[in-house]
Structures are given as C-alpha cells and as structure tokens.
Amino acid sequence: MRQKKLHTILAFAHNQPGVLYKLLSLIRKKRYNVETITVGHTHVEGISRMTISFSHGEGNKIEQIVQQIAKITADFYEQEAVMFYLLSEKVFIRHFGGKK
Amino acid sequence: MARHKKTIKGAELFCRSLVKEGVTYLFGYTGGAIMPVYDAFPKFPQLKHIMVRHEQAAAFAAQGVARASGKPGVCIATSGPGATNLMTGIADAHLDSIPIVAITGQVATSVIGTDAFQESDIIGMLVPVTKQSYILDDPYEIPRVVKEAFYLANTGRKGPVIIDLPKDIANAVIPDDGFDATIRYPVLPPPGIGKDQVAHAQRLMASSERPIVFVGHGVIQSGAQGEVRRFLEKSNMPFSCTLHGISALPGDHPQYLGMMGMHGTVEANRAIENADLIIALGMRFDDRVTGKLDEYAKDADVIHVEHDPSEINKNVRATVPIYSDLKPAVVEMTKVVGHKPYKKWYAFAAENRRYWEGIDPVNQGNSRGDKQNPLMGTVIRKLSDLTDGRDNVVSDVGQHQMFAARYYQFNRFNTWFNSGGLGSMGFSVPAAMGVKYTRPKERVWVIVGDGSFQMNIQELGTIMEQNIDIKILLLNNNFLGMVRQWQDLFHGSRFIGTPVKNPDFIALASAYGISGERVTAEKSLEPALRRAMKHKGAYLVEIVTDMDEMIMPMIPAGSRFSDMRVTR
Ligand SMILES: Cc1ncc(C[n+]2csc(CCOP(=O)(O)OP(=O)(O)O)c2C)c(N)n1
Numbered sequence: 001m002r003q004k005k006l007h008t009i010l011a012f013a014h015n016q017p018g019v020l021y022k023l024l025s026l027i028r029k030k031r032y033n034v035e036t037i038t039v040g041h042t043h044v045e046g047i048s049r050m051t052i053s054f055s056h057g058e059g060n061k062i063e064q065i066v067q068q069i070a071k072i073t074a075d076f077y078e079q080e081a082v083m084f085y086l087l088s089e090k091v092f093i094r095h096f097g098g099k100k
Numbered sequence: 101m102a103r104h105k106k107t108i109k110g111a112e113l114f115c116r117s118l119v120k121e122g123v124t125y126l127f128g129y130t131g132g133a134i135m136p137v138y139d140a141f142p143k144f145p146q147l148k149h150i151m152v153r154h155e156q157a158a159a160f161a162a163q164g165v166a167r168a169s170g171k172p173g174v175c176i177a178t179s180g181p182g183a184t185n186l187m188t189g190i191a192d193a194h195l196d197s198i199p200i201v202a203i204t205g206q207v208a209t210s211v212i213g214t215d216a217f218q219e220s221d222i223i224g225m226l227v228p229v230t231k232q233s234y235i236l237d238d239p240y241e242i243p244r245v246v247k248e249a250f251y252l253a254n255t256g257r258k259g260p261v262i263i264d265l266p267k268d269i270a271n272a273v274i275p276d277d278g279f280d281a282t283i284r285y286p287v288l289p290p291p292g293i294g295k296d297q298v299a300h301a302q303r304l305m306a307s308s309e310r311p312i313v314f315v316g317h318g319v320i321q322s323g324a325q326g327e328v329r330r331f332l333e334k335s336n337m338p339f340s341c342t343l344h345g346i347s348a349l350p351g352d353h354p355q356y357l358g359m360m361g362m363h364g365t366v367e368a369n370r371a372i373e374n375a376d377l378i379i380a381l382g383m384r385f386d387d388r389v390t391g392k393l394d395e396y397a398k399d400a401d402v403i404h405v406e407h408d409p410s411e412i413n414k415n416v417r418a419t420v421p422i423y424s425d426l427k428p429a430v431v432e433m434t435k436v437v438g439h440k441p442y443k444k445w446y447a448f449a450a451e452n453r454r455y456w457e458g459i460d461p462v463n464q465g466n467s468r469g470d471k472q473n474p475l476m477g478t479v480i481r482k483l484s485d486l487t488d489g490r491d492n493v494v495s496d497v498g499q500h501q502m503f504a505a506r507y508y509q510f511n512r513f514n515t516w517f518n519s520g521g522l523g524s525m526g527f528s529v530p531a532a533m534g535v536k537y538t539r540p541k542e543r544v545w546v547i548v549g550d551g552s553f554q555m556n557i558q559e560l561g562t563i564m565e566q567n568i569d570i571k572i573l574l575l576n577n578n579f580l581g582m583v584r585q586w587q588d589l590f591h592g593s594r595f596i597g598t599p600v601k602n603p604d605f606i607a608l609a610s611a612y613g614i615s616g617e618r619v620t621a622e623k624s625l626e627p628a629l630r631r632a633m634k635h636k637g638a639y640l641v642e643i644v645t646d647m648d649e650m651i652m653p654m655i656p657a658g659s660r661f662s663d664m665r666v667t668r
Contacts, residue, residue: 018223018227018233021224021227022227025227025228026228029228063413064410064413064414067409067410067412068410070409070410071408071410
C-alpha cells in the first residue's frame with residue numbers, strides 16, 4: 001500500500017447551509033479521504049470554524065486544493081481578517097481583507 | 101384614510117432585478133415551478149424570452165451571449181427535469197470560465213426535501229460545476245441575490261452561477277420597499293506583479309534566446325489584447341495561442357506560430373519543445389496543451405501570469421509565478437523587455453512551417469485516389485478566404501472543430517467560439533444563436549459534424565420560429581470522425597459505435613423552412629458558400645467529406661511533444 005499523507009486544514013466560513021458541502025465536495029472530487037472533521041462556532045457571530053484532516057497519496061498536489069478551498073471560503077468572508085492555513089505543514093497562509 | 105403600501109410579487113421583483121442587471125435575452129423553457137416568472141414577463145418588455153426546444157440549448161445559447169458580449173448570459177428552466185437538462189451547458193461554462201446565470205424554478209419551500217413532484221436537488225448536483233449557487237427562501241433577498249449572482253459570475257475568474265427560485269417565493273406578495281441589495285462578499289483583486297517579479301522576469305527575458313509567449317483565453321476575457329500586442333511587438337518574441345486564445349490577436353500576425361497542443365501546428369509545438377522561456381498569459385496548461393507533464397518543455401523557464409492562484413503551479417511549475425490581472429502585469433513586463441531579432445529562432449520556426457506545408461494534405465491537391473470529396477481543411481480554408489477571416493465562427497466538437505481552429509484565419513478579435521474544456525457535442529447551433537442575438541449585424545457561421553449536429557438539432561425549430569440568420573456548415577463524414585481517428589490510430593481500426601446512419605439533412609432543414617444544399621465535389625464548394633453568404637436567413641450547406649480523413653499533426657494523449665505524428 002502507498003503511504004498516505006495526512007493534511008489538516010483550518011478554515012473559517014460563514015455559518016450557512018451548503019458551505020461544508022462545498023468544501024467536502026471538492027475534497028471528494030479529488031479522491032482524498034476525510035479522516036476527521038470538526039465544525040463549530042467561533043467567537044464571531046455567524047462565522048464557523050472547521051478543522052478537516054484528509055489523506056491522499058501524493059504530497060505535491062496539496063497546494064492546489066488549498067488554493068481552491070481558499071477560493072470557496074473567500075466567497076463567504078467579510079470579516080476584517082480571516083486566516084486560513086494548513087496546520088500540518090506551512091504551505092500557505094493567506095489573509096482575506098474585508099470591505100476596506 | 102388607510103394608507104395603501106405598494107406591493108410587488110416575488111416574480112416581478114425578480115424580473116425587475118434582472119432588468120437592473122441589463123439583461124435583454126433569456127433563453128429558456130417553461131414548466132410548473134417557473135410559471136410565475138414567465139407570467140411576469142409581459143410587464144417587463146426589456147426582457148426578451150427566447151423559447152428553445154431543449155434546456156441544454158438554453159444554457160449554450162446563454163454562453164453564446166456571454167462569449168460574444170463579455171457579460172453574463174441568462175438561461176431559465178423549470179424545476180426537476182428542466183433544471184437537470186441545463187447541467188451540461190453549466191458544466192461546460194464552468195470549465196471554460198464563461199459567465200452565465202442559470203435560473204431554475206423549484207418546488208415550494210414547504211415541500212422541499214420531500215421528493216415532491218418535479219423536485220430535484222439541483223444545487224446539490226451543481227455545486228462542483230458552479231462558482232456560486234443560491235436558493236431563494238426569502239423574497240426580500242431577491243434584489244441582492246440577483247445582483248450578487250451577476251457580479252460573481254463576471255468578476256475575477258468568470259463562471260456559472262445558479263439561482264434556484266421556489267414557487268411560493270415567486271408568488272409571494274410583499275411591500276415594495278426596504279430591499280437591501282448590497283453585495284455581501286466583494287471579490288478582492290489579485291495582488292498584482294511585484295518589483296522582484298518584474299526584475300526576475302527581466303533577467304529571464306534578457307538572457308533568453310528561444311522564448312515563446314502563450315496567449316490564452318484570459319487575454320480575450322480581460323481585454324488585454326492591446327497590451328499583449330505591444331509586449332509582443334516591442335520584444336519581437338514569437339507567440340502561440342491556446343484553443344481559446346485564438347482570435348485574441350490577428351491570425352496573420354508575422355510573429356504568430358499558430359495553435360499549440362494536441363492538434364497544434366508543427367512550428368508552435370516544436371518551438372515549445374525547444375524553448376528556453378515560456379511566458380504564459382491567461383492560460384492553465386490543460387492536458388491537451390501539455391501532453392506528458394514530466395517531459396513538457398524541459399529546458400524552459402516559465403513566467404506564468406494568472407488571476408486565479410489555483411491555476412499557478414498546478415500542472416507546470418512556474419519559475420516566476422505572477423498572481424495578477426493580465427493588463428497591469430503585461431504593461432510592467434513591457435517596460436523592461438528588450439527587442440531582439442531572434443533570427444535563428446524564427447528560422448527554426450520557418451523551417452518547421454515549410455516542412456508541414458510540404459506534407460499538409462490540403463496543399464497536395466484535394467483528391468485522394470478517385471475520391472473527389474473536398475477535405476475538411478480545404479473547406480475551412482475556402483470559407484476563411486471568402487470571408488476574409490472576419491466572420492464569427494462557432495464550432496462544435498470533433499475533427500471539424502480542430503480543422504476550423506487550424507485553417508480559419510481569425511483576423512478579428514473574439515470571433516472564435518467553441519467548447520474547449522468540456523468538449524460538449526451539441527454546443528454549436530445553440531451557442532451560435534446567442535452569438536447572433538449579441539451581434540445581429542454580423543455574419544455567424546456554425547461549423548458542425550454530422551454527429552454533433554444531431555445533438556441539438558431540435559434547435560432548428562427555434563431558428564425557424566425566431567428567424568435567426570445563422571449559416572450552418574455541416575461537414576458530414578457519416579462518422580463520429582474524431583473517435584474514428586482514435587480507433588484508427590490506437591484501436592486497430594475497429595470502428596465500434598462510430599458509423600452514423602444519417603437522415604437527409606437538407607430535407608430535414610427544409611421541414612423547418614430552412615434552405616440548404618448538399619456539396620459533394622470541390623468545384624461546387626465556392627458557389628455554395630457564396631449562396632449561403634448572400635441568402636437572407638438561415639442556410640445549411642452540407643458538405644460530404646471522406647470518413648478516413650485525419651486531423652494532423654497530433655500529439656497522442658499523454659505523450660511527449662517529440663512523439664508528434666504528422667501523418668497517419
Ligand atoms: C456529448 C458528447 N458525447 C461524446 C463525445 C465524444 N466525442 C468527441 S468528438 C466525437 C465525434 C464527433 O463527431 P462529429 O460531430 O460527426 O464530428 P467529426 O469528428 O466527424 O468532425 C465524439 C463522439 C463528446 N465530445 N461529447
């Protein structure tokens with residue numbers, strides 16, 4: 001069996017129907033396997049926090065899914081600055097600004 | 101005295117919001133759940149509804165509007181089967197980054213989720229192929245959702261957005277005030293090109309002896325053709341187009357090497373194989389462009405300018421990844437690029453061009469053996485000559501598409517329309533309707549194969565009813581030609597599921613009141629095309645071609661550029 005690599009993503013998004021579905025749909029489309037998932041509220045009203053870990057065979061394609069998830073969650077952000085990054089390896093950190 | 105507040109129906113509010121977005125044409129098909137919206141149309145004469153004969157065609161027609169105008173096209177369908185019939189056109193728009201807004205009726209909110217009559221979870225089905233989706237469960241949200249849908253479809257990387265409208269929301273009557281139409285999630289512009297990146301690009305450009313510039317769909321979509329042209333002419337670098345980059349710049353430009361990729365020109369692909377620098381503008385290194393990734397352009401540094409960061413470093417690693425809109429980045433790069441003659445490099449390209457011209461069947465005289473049927477390439481070249489490369493060309497999917505891309509010389513901006521990413525047969529006829537509505541004074545050609553024609557042939561009904569003046573060039577080889585070519589090359593010439601028993605297309609067109617003629621010999625080709633051009637109204641020219649013709653050159657899927665085949 002191929003060694004599977006585990007990645008953990010922390011994402012913040014608006015607490016609305018369909019957001020989690022969108023993220024999972026992307027992970028499923030790429031045939032990655034969700035290992036654990038936790039979703040809950042944050043101190044900011046209307047913003048949820050999701051921690052998703054998933055595994056897949058090759059390690060080098062991770063950057064793309066991170067960028068794609070960033071695109072999805074970006075649609076839902078309006079708070080002053082929301083961080084989104086990979087916990088397991090620091091591939092990418094990005095801040096989404098608000099309206100200003 | 102009682103004060104009567106003005107009220108409005110959800111469906112009317114919806115139509116009024118569409119008018120505010122500047123919508124003129126909606127392509128659609130009615131049914132139970134969407135009826136309230138249709139019922140409101142007469143109050144909004146600015147909205148012109150074109151009834152198609154199948155919802156898939158509505159989505160492609162909306163794409164035709166979007167591709168030709170640069171603004172979102174609109175299609176509308178009822179719930180359940182109406183909505184699912186839109187799906188291919190929406191998935192197609194997603195892969196080609198085409199802004200369309202799809203409106204679907206939905207069952208009433210009280211029964212959603214109960215498998216009600218004609219209920220389908222269309223949002224659930226479309227999540228992977230839409231940019232954003234909305235289900236309207238509050239009539240007060242209508243103005244904002246419509247505004248946001250149009251904004252998102254056409255901002256940043258463009259794409260399809262769907263609005264699902266339950267019937268009770270469309271029927272709701274509410275006071276006509278107090279709406280908040282502020283966009284909640286404005287899209288931030290990309291950061292743009294940095295100083296270090298300009299400097300790095302400058303160093304690579306200064307030392308390059310064999311550069312090539314890639315012109316992608318992004319150049320057309322961002323309207324950066326002027327900036328890109330100035331960059332090219334200042335630097336004197338040769339350029340090649342992706343399938344969707346074609347018509348961004350004139351096809352007769354002296355620095356143009358032709359299309360790249362699987363069926364690209366020998367000169368473009370050999371240049372890519374040997375390049376030391378690739379400057380990729382608004383394109384995504386699709387597998388039809390790269391072939392085998394490990395071996396792709398091994399000696400080249402890559403400067404990749406893209407406004408969607410998830411496309412950078414996806415397939416091809418960029419030496420200088422530039423997350424930016426095209427215009428400002430190209431302007432900065434133009435400032436620092438120098439002019440070089442690239443004498444040897446252009447000589448190499450010219451040599452490859454001569455080589456291909458020497459073996460191109462189109463240059464060999466037309467008949468093979470005793471067959472007199474015109475070659476597809478000959479037909480397209482003739483059309484290109486007669487129209488001076490200035491007409492709109494909407495192609496379907498197959499060999500005819502690749503021949504159109506290669507042999508029509510597009511001399512006018514954004515006049516080439518086809519389904520590239522999804523490669524959906526059935527695209528051309530409905531998409532051409534949308535192009536024609538957008539450019540009513542211009543001539544619009546459909547180039548289509550006998551297989552593809554029959555995938556949306558019912559739209560001849562729409563063409564008849566609406567008097568849509570499109571010229572249909574049907575290249576009939578009585579085969580699913582492109583698949584036949586693969587069977588010929590890779591499956592031991594076992595032609596399974598590809599021969600087509602066809603109807604009498606001319607008689608069929610005439611049943612719809614559309615004139616046409618059949619051409620079987622090359623000498624009748626030009627007069628037939630001229631008649632089509634002169635004819636007022638739709639016209640079908642069916643050209644009978646050889647079933648064993650192949651589109652060459654070809655880099656087989658997943659192969660190296662050095663594996664390019666030039667003959668069968
Ligand atoms: C909806 C759909 N089904 C199947 C295919 C696979 N396919 C690609 S090209 C092709 C043949 C097209 O035949 P035709 O329209 O006659 O054009 P030709 O290649 O002969 O020019 C087929 C079946 C497709 N692209 N789209």
